[in-house]
Amino acid sequence: MAVYTQVSAELLADFLARFGVGELVSAKGIAEGVENSNYLVETTQDRFILTLYEKRVSAGDLPYFLSLLDHLAAKGLPVPPAIKDRNGNAIHELAGRPACLIRFLPGVSLSHPTPAQALAAGKAMGAMHRAVADFDGFRENSMGIATWQPLLDRCGDSLNQIAPGLHADIAFALGDLMATWPAQLDTCAIHADLFPDNVLMLGDRVTGLIDFYFACTDLRLYDLAVMHAAWSFDATGRDYDAAVGDALIEGYTRHYPLSDEERAAFDDLAAGACIRFTLSRAWDWLNTPVDALVTRKDPLAFWRRLRVYKPALAARLESLS
Amino acid sequence: MAVYTQVSAELLADFLARFGVGELVSAKGIAEGVENSNYLVETTQDRFILTLYEKRVSAGDLPYFLSLLDHLAAKGLPVPPAIKDRNGNAIHELAGRPACLIRFLPGVSLSHPTPAQALAAGKAMGAMHRAVADFDGFRENSMGIATWQPLLDRCGDSLNQIAPGLHADIAFALGDLMATWPAQLDTCAIHADLFPDNVLMLGDRVTGLIDFYFACTDLRLYDLAVMHAAWSFDATGRDYDAAVGDALIEGYTRHYPLSDEERAAFDDLAAGACIRFTLSRAWDWLNTPVDALVTRKDPLAFWRRLRVYKPALAARLESLS
Numbered sequence: 001m002a003v004y005t006q007v008s009a010e011l012l013a014d015f016l017a018r019f020g021v022g023e024l025v026s027a028k029g030i031a032e033g034v035e036n037s038n039y040l041v042e043t044t045q046d047r048f049i050l051t052l053y054e055k056r057v058s059a060g061d062l063p064y065f066l067s068l069l070d071h072l073a074a075k076g077l078p079v080p081p082a083i084k085d086r087n088g089n090a091i092h093e094l095a096g097r098p099a100c101l102i103r104f105l106p107g108v109s110l111s112h113p114t115p116a117q118a119l120a121a122g123k124a125m126g127a128m129h130r131a132v133a134d135f136d137g138f139r140e141n142s143m144g145i146a147t148w149q150p151l152l153d154r155c156g157d158s159l160n161q162i163a164p165g166l167h168a169d170i171a172f173a174l175g176d177l178m179a180t181w182p183a184q185l186d187t188c189a190i191h192a193d194l195f196p197d198n199v200l201m202l203g204d205r206v207t208g209l210i211d212f213y214f215a216c217t218d219l220r221l222y223d224l225a226v227m228h229a230a231w232s233f234d235a236t237g238r239d240y241d242a243a244v245g246d247a248l249i250e251g252y253t254r255h256y257p258l259s260d261e262e263r264a265a266f267d268d269l270a271a272g273a274c275i276r277f278t279l280s281r282a283w284d285w286l287n288t289p290v291d292a293l294v295t296r297k298d299p300l301a302f303w304r305r306l307r308v309y310k311p312a313l314a315a316r317l318e319s320l321s
Numbered sequence: 322m323a324v325y326t327q328v329s330a331e332l333l334a335d336f337l338a339r340f341g342v343g344e345l346v347s348a349k350g351i352a353e354g355v356e357n358s359n360y361l362v363e364t365t366q367d368r369f370i371l372t373l374y375e376k377r378v379s380a381g382d383l384p385y386f387l388s389l390l391d392h393l394a395a396k397g398l399p400v401p402p403a404i405k406d407r408n409g410n411a412i413h414e415l416a417g418r419p420a421c422l423i424r425f426l427p428g429v430s431l432s433h434p435t436p437a438q439a440l441a442a443g444k445a446m447g448a449m450h451r452a453v454a455d456f457d458g459f460r461e462n463s464m465g466i467a468t469w470q471p472l473l474d475r476c477g478d479s480l481n482q483i484a485p486g487l488h489a490d491i492a493f494a495l496g497d498l499m500a501t502w503p504a505q506l507d508t509c510a511i512h513a514d515l516f517p518d519n520v521l522m523l524g525d526r527v528t529g530l531i532d533f534y535f536a537c538t539d540l541r542l543y544d545l546a547v548m549h550a551a552w553s554f555d556a557t558g559r560d561y562d563a564a565v566g567d568a569l570i571e572g573y574t575r576h577y578p579l580s581d582e583e584r585a586a587f588d589d590l591a592a593g594a595c596i597r598f599t600l601s602r603a604w605d606w607l608n609t610p611v612d613a614l615v616t617r618k619d620p621l622a623f624w625r626r627l628r629v630y631k632p633a634l635a636a637r638l639e640s641l642s
Contacts, residue, residue, distance in 0.1 A: 008432035025427045029352040040349055106346045111329035
């Protein structure tokens, strides 16, 4: 959420010349996305997002991400394709970083989506999953269920600084979940992080799906579960908005009906999403200096969502009492 | 250089409705300017910069800044006027902060201006000083010479952590300067911070003068001296580019010829600029945590410039040895 790598106007003008997209008119560093540096760039022809990939995105994963963007854009999804230079290359180096020039999409990220907006976003995810049926890229989920126990171990007892008993409670919930995880469900290329931040909208219309840098091959329904957990609660995770949650699922099923087995597994997958974001936020929380100029996101905001997806379990947890 | 106050898309859409400038299409938090929060906002009609004023800008000073912008824009200078709402108000409150909607200007800030670009920028400053001849606003320079000794005292001996002997050296240089400060020269409304960051250009043309939040009433020539010190050196302050420095002065004099007295005083004023930015950067340096996600600007980068403006003095300073 900051600009980590500065790109001078002079360097940027030279960079743009590789693409034949017009002359540089304006460039503003923007605070957006995961830990990359982003510029909103205007040329005499069009507007773009220039992304320089910082440490969280591995350069080796970029071909996967970009081929997924290309695939989805070609299928008519509102996904910004990376621009290729005169030699057909989309992945570049700029200021010592891997860099891509991506088409700008209009629209705003909502803070408080309405059910009508959630319906549209759910439909967009369903359409995305339909569109990847013939996408043959593969990427392991670097934040998938296999990584949660090791991340829990790395966080260690420091978790109890966040809430009393949190370490033991996450261990318990995770053990419970791993015993019932529906690994037999369908997999496909998923976004894995489709928070409201990553959906651009104008009114009730989805104009952009962005920030695919956690995209991977994993359970299709887990993608919807992440979205459900991200969209259907207030920022503290205390208030559940069932109308928004139901609309997401309703929208999704317009493209992809859910089987009884999938409906039965949904709460487990959503609980998994809660654990995944609790752990990653807790790790960031424990490793971000208090006085750093970034907002530390409350790890408990996702933990509290367990009360909706796993009420019986949540009632037994000291950290949620 | 960060977005300190988050404004939701929903709140922003409501805010824009006060102005009659069209519907919200896009909003991106941008990393720009002094410690304010800025958004690049696009509507169905136009583009704007939304600024929310954080602690460094006093709400009481906003009427001065905005009337200066209006005055300069009305005179045809490339200065972005603040947009007035349907009731004629330019100063608003948004998300608990004073806020203004300012017209977006094209152009990029240069990192390595050429002499031709410096000539244009010098001309723009000269034109700006001509244009304020009938501007009757007054604001004390909150970073003027009267504030340097108190700021030096507040920094104290910690300055010697930055360079051995720095505290005593600044005290000595400042004493020297105060004895000869040409306070009798003309005053007017000045920008007081016209670094390359704050000049937007397209090619050799100035398309915008921005970030007037240090503007004040002070010595007219001090404005040019600040610009000269800011533009004519590499980032470390070691390499002086006389062609750029000369072009700035040459451009300025196209609108405002300098008297012999002014030419004789120029190095004193530039040395003052060096001390002012050394002190403010040193204060920020000493008070910014090392691990904060903002770039701490090297205070010595301005201190080293004394070697050009005051070579005999600089030769006597331990901190520059």
